[in-house]
Amino acid sequence: MLFFLAILAFHHIRKIKRVFMKNLPIFISELETHSFYWDLMDKIGFVKNPPLHRLCSLMRKMEAKSYILEKINSPNIELRNEIKALDDYFGTTGESDIYRISFFSCCTDNNTFRTLSANSCCCSAILIKYKNKQLTQKCACGKSNLCSEEITYLYEAYISYPKLNNSELGLLNNYIHTGRTYTIDVLNRKDFVVEEGTYFCQQNGYTSVCAHSALKMIINSIKHNLIKNSNKLTTDGINKTIGCDHKHKKADTGLDIEDLDKVLKTYGLKTVVGNFFQKPEWDFGQYLYCIIESGYPALLKITTEDEFHAIAVIGHTLNSDEWFPEASFGYIGPEVIISNRNASFSYLSSSRWVDHYIIHDDNYGMYYCLGATCLRKITLPKYDPKLRVHSVIGICPEEMSISPSIIEQNGAKIINDFIQQIYKETTAVWGRKLYETCVKNNHNEYLLLRTLLLNRENYIEHLSKLEDHKKQTVSEDILYLVKYLPEKFWMIEFTLPNLYTANKSKLGEATFYIDQDENDLNKLLISFRGPESFIIRVDNNKQKDKPFIIINNEKISSHCPLYRIKNIKLPQEW
Amino acid sequence: MGKEEGRISKMSELLEKYQRISVVVQTNEREEEYLKSLREWERCSKKSDTLLSGPIPHQ
Numbered sequence: 264m265l266f267f268l269a270i271l272a273f274h275h276i277r278k279i280k281r282v283f284m285k286n287l288p289i290f291i292s293e294l295e296t297h298s299f300y301w302d303l304m305d306k307i308g309f310v311k312n313p314p315l316h317r318l319c320s321l322m323r324k325m326e327a328k329s330y331i332l333e334k335i336n337s338p339n340i341e342l343r344n345e346i347k348a349l350d351d352y353f354g355t356t357g358e359s360d361i362y363r364i365s366f367f368s369c370c371t372d373n374n375t376f377r378t379l380s381a382n383s384c385c386c387s388a389i390l391i392k393y394k395n396k397q398l399t400q401k402c403a404c405g406k407s408n409l410c411s412e413e414i415t416y417l418y419e420a421y422i423s424y425p426k427l428n429n430s431e432l433g434l435l436n437n438y439i440h441t442g443r444t445y446t447i448d449v450l451n452r453k454d455f456v457v458e459e460g461t462y463f464c465q466q467n468g469y470t471s472v473c474a475h476s477a478l479k480m481i482i483n484s485i486k487h488n489l490i491k492n493s494n495k496l497t498t499d500g501i502n503k504t505i506g507c508d509h510k511h512k513k514a515d516t517g518l519d520i521e522d523l524d525k526v527l528k529t530y531g532l533k534t535v536v537g538n539f540f541q542k543p544e545w546d547f548g549q550y551l552y553c554i555i556e557s558g559y560p561a562l563l564k565i566t567t568e569d570e571f572h573a574i575a576v577i578g579h580t581l582n583s584d585e586w587f588p589e590a591s592f593g594y595i596g597p598e599v600i601i602s603n604r605n606a607s608f609s610y611l612s613s614s615r616w617v618d619h620y621i622i623h624d625d626n627y628g629m630y631y632c633l634g635a636t637c638l639r640k641i642t643l644p645k646y647d648p649k650l651r652v653h654s655v656i657g658i659c660p661e662e663m664s665i666s667p668s669i670i671e672q673n674g675a676k677i678i679n680d681f682i683q684q685i686y687k688e689t690t691a692v693w694g695r696k697l698y699e700t701c702v703k704n705n706h707n708e709y710l711l712l713r714t715l716l717l718n719r720e721n722y723i724e725h726l727s728k729l730e731d732h733k734k735q736t737v738s739e740d741i742l743y744l745v746k747y748l749p750e751k752f753w754m755i756e757f758t759l760p761n762l763y764t765a766n767k768s769k770l771g772e773a774t775f776y777i778d779q780d781e782n783d784l785n786k787l788l789i790s791f792r793g794p795e796s797f798i799i800r801v802d803n804n805k806q807k808d809k810p811f812i813i814i815n816n817e818k819i820s821s822h823c824p825l826y827r828i829k830n831i832k833l834p835q836e837w
Numbered sequence: 838m839g840k841e842e843g844r845i846s847k848m849s850e851l852l853e854k855y856q857r858i859s860v861v862v863q864t865n866e867r868e869e870e871y872l873k874s875l876r877e878w879e880r881c882s883k884k885s886d887t888l889l890s891g892p893i894p895h896q
Contacts, residue, residue: 474889517890538882542859545878566893573889608871648893654882656889672875680862740851783874784862798860802853809857 287362288333288450292370299330299663306332307362309392309415314465317628318388318420326428327366327385335361335389342389344499345418348470349393351509357395361418364388365449368428376450384455395469403660416465419479421445423460425630433834439578439621440558440828441484461577463629470509471498473573474518474562476625480575481560481658482530489660491531491559498699501526517571520656523562525652527658535657535666540644546667547652548635552614553667554657555579557716558828562656563622565638566648573656578621580632583764583837588615592709601684610675611760613713659716660751663777665787667753669715670775674755675783678712678773681791682757684796685813693770693794693821700759711763713756713825716777719748722826726792731821738818739798748789751777756825757793767836768822770794795820 280738289306291299300319309315335342338361339422365387394413406654409410424442426433433439439461447455462483467478475498482496494500498514501507507514523534537550554561561576588611599611619632637707638652657667679701686698700708723745726737753776758769771793779786790799797814864872 472890477889517888519888523889534883535879536883537879538885541844541881541885542878562889564889570892571888571890608868646860666879669875669879672870676864676872677862678867681860684860740854744846744851784864784872788862798858801848809859811858811860812852812855814855 271402282546288331290311290329290372290376292332292372294327294329299323303330303332303364307360307390307392309390310411312415312417312465313626314417314463314628315388317631318324318386318422318463321422321425321628321630322366322386325385325423325425326368328368328370328428330364330366331371331449332362332364332682335363341495341497341499342391342418344497345391345467345470346393348499348502348509349395349467352469352513353395354510355395355397357393357397359394360392362450363388364390364394365447377452379455381454381456382458384447384449384457386420386422386450386457386460387455388422389418391416391418391467410672414467414759415466417463419464420629421447421457421460421462422629423457424779434580435835436583436837437578437579437621437834438581440555441481441486441577443484443486461623461629463623465625468515470502470514472515472517473566473625474523475501475514477562477573477575477623478518478523478526479623480623481562481577482527484575484577485658486558489532492529493520494529496526496530504529517661523656528661531661532658533661533663535659535663536653537657537666537668539652539654543640543642543644543651543795546612546614547655548617548620548640549612549614549671550657550666550668551576551620552612552617553671553714553716554655554659555620556613556713557659559658559716561658563620563633564656566651566653568649571653572624572626574625574633575623576620576633577623579635580619580621581616582618583616585616585618589709589760598710605741608672608675609709610679611709611711612671613711613763616764653752660777662751663716665753665777665779665781666777667714669781670753670787671712671755673781673784673787674714674753674773674775675710675712677775677788678710678755678757678791678811681773681788681798682793685791685793685796689795691795691820694796696759697757697770697793708759710737711758711760713758713769714761715754715826716751717754717774717826718751719745722748722752722754722774725826729819729823731819731823733821734821735818737792738797738814740814741792741817744797744799744812745790747799747802747812748774749776752770753777754826758822758825762822766822767825769825770822772826792817792819 350356366385368385392415398412442461445457447806464476466472479496487493504526539547562573584697617635622633623629640651682697682701686694730736752774754774756769756772762768773791774789775787795817796815798811800810
């Protein structure tokens, strides 16, 4: 009897779901009144999906008021290719259901939808349910009798930066330097925009793995002005570029650095890699930070129980009240990357104030904060390989040959020597302060360096608006000379800890080539601007033994605001 | 005066106006060794990095 009742209940539920599916689209409002994730999963018949759960949780935190769920009956070519790839992989044609779920900052229903503000969309996601009998034969876990005949995954989502509903400000001290505005199609209304958001996607585990997802997330989120073409990167696009046809060459074996570079080349980008299994005592955060702060994303390759996993890093948080950077120097001496207590490299990197990296992990979801120290280990990788950073894979312009790690260390030495030579006899207050910091290098104060990749246009705009607290500005002669800088270069801003954390200001900056011979320190520097001084390399056949010109008595004599990335809304800052 | 000629003239004027200097960066043996190890590490990093996913090779 009980068995009979159970069968009846099962068929009744399936009937409700079939009726439900026929009645799509649906409009659900007042999301705050119930756990809509479980309700949603039940409606669409998805199995447990952490990224989708995270998406719903994020929408609740962002106070989204409603969502619309629709069935996509005429998928576009990208989605058709995704399904075809799975069919090719399994060797038979499967069945698929594709849904779009879109969240809004205000309530809506069938009557009010057409008049909704185009900016009210906080997120739009595509969900795929794919069914194929071969799934039980080829499941990755190997236990075919336990596997389902279907997979469900969050194919892609466009999500705005986390912030409260009706607020223009981002979260406190959260810096997401990558991101774009996306145009979204909901119920054939094609004018919705997700302003200032990023792209997230989940692997299906067969025709795409974590590396595909991570690569798509960073390319489809990076700002347009940093790449050569704005074509959307798809799984199909990646697989075609690396020669994967799902029959002779499968995607589920993973991607390597060469594959990444093949794909990135079409966007005018490439990888730069720091392997922290080879140098576990070095700081992956400093390497990662310089890339992120420049507006470029990065991949973090980490170890799990017994395999590698790639996650996309899109930003960072900052705690201006961090104790450790200065206290560690004060109590035990400079904590340099290796046990080299040479004064030239005893500086504070601004990366030390980063307390989290903002990541997208295709296994768990979007806009998570990875603690800056949680993957740092003092043990050797061969004895303790689990859950630690294997490598940082930075994404950078193709023409860059000097990486962040190299430039900050070399730059520290060059800046140190320049300050000691230029300000040795100075009477300028801040110049004297810089000199004493570099020469004495006592345990009270160290130079703080902030490294980022910059283009000339943004630097010129920054300098043209710069002024110190006495309202002095950069001279016309300097603004003229910096027009001769290369199109892209490394910039290292130098300052002192309290100026950085409390004033968000600097004492100056130096610029460096991105493609010169890194073995010769005397050829790396392009320009140096400090209190009352400016130096720039001139390309001139006369006086080759004196390659720089110096402008003394430059008007700016004090500290000025740090460089801020153009075109991003700054978050709340402390 | 053409644009290019104007540019050259302005640059010449600035070169005459301001002092030319040399600032030499000198490394001692220890500094040089450190920077060299950094460069070598990075050269090897990209060569040695393999799959982004998949099993961790036996160390």
